[in-house]
Amino acid sequence: MKKVLAIASGGGHWKQLMLLKPAYDSQTVKYVTTIKGLPEQNNINNFAIVCDSNKNEKLRAIYSFIQMIVIFIRFWPDVVITTGAAPGLLGLILGKLCFKKTIWVDSVANAEQLSLCGKISKKFADVVLTQWEQLADDSTQYKGSVF
Numbered sequence: 001m002k003k004v005l006a007i008a009s010g011g012g013h014w015k016q017l018m019l020l021k022p023a024y025d026s027q028t029v030k031y032v033t034t035i036k037g038l039p040e041q042n043n044i045n046n047f048a049i050v051c052d053s054n055k056n057e058k059l060r061a062i063y064s065f066i067q068m069i070v071i072f073i074r075f076w077p078d079v080v081i082t083t084g085a086a087p088g089l090l091g092l093i094l095g096k097l098c099f100k101k102t103i104w105v106d107s108v109a110n111a112e113q114l115s116l117c118g119k120i121s122k123k124f125a126d127v128v129l130t131q132w133e134q135l136a137d138d139s140t141q142y143k144g145s146v147f
Helices: 012-024 058-075 086-097 116-121
Strands: 003-008 028-033 047-049 079-084 101-105 127-130
Touching: 003 012, 003 058, 003 086, 012 028, 012 079, 028 058, 028 086, 058 086, 079 086, 086 101, 086 116, 101 116, 116 127
Parallel strands: 003 028, 003 079, 028 047, 079 101, 101 127
Antiparallel strands: none
16 A cells, blocks of 8 residues: 655645545545645545745745655655645655655646646656646646546
């Protein structure tokens, strides 16, 4: 049985991660999000909360990365999957540095181009998925939408 670290910021990223939940429910999963109460709303009891951050909040991003390191060491996943945003990218980078399988699923909201984090994830993810067929290319796969 694989250990999966599933990461998503609150809001739409979390909703999309929850739509993917059946795909890895048979594995041992630890969820990471940025909003208290979200995991409990989805009957999830193996979770962690990290601070949210973005490209303009460098200190918060550093703190979020430290939180992610602690989670990573304690759980030691085989696979990291994320629907974004910044905390998911940080977890993905950490996963790649630790030679784990990494998967980025870009938000369905990004119909014209990949998100900034999605573009950066191409450097660290083993698999980058878009939910829009027209955004697929050599490094980004389209396998359908979660909706």
